[in-house]
Amino acid sequence: MADWQEFLSSDPQICGGELCAKGTRVPVTVILDSLGEGSTAESILASYPSLQREHIQAALGYAADLAHEERLLPLKAS
Numbered sequence: 001m002a003d004w005q006e007f008l009s010s011d012p013q014i015c016g017g018e019l020c021a022k023g024t025r026v027p028v029t030v031i032l033d034s035l036g037e038g039s040t041a042e043s044i045l046a047s048y049p050s051l052q053r054e055h056i057q058a059a060l061g062y063a064a065d066l067a068h069e070e071r072l073l074p075l076k077a078s
Helices: 028-036 041-047 053-069
Strands: none
Touching (some): 028 041
16 A cells, blocks of 8 residues: 555545545545445445545555554453
């Protein structure tokens, strides 16, 4: 997979500087939330015609990098 930075960008003039799919006004959080809610890549692309499949893969790569950076607390068994 290509480096996510190739397909994502942050510009203070676009969406208040929120990280977006490069060349669009679609925030990465929207892409990741959609995937988390069970949307397919195809349905996201249909909902946001300015997106490309590479944007979705880049958002996942970004999320993976964040997961490696953070230490998550273990969940307690119920």
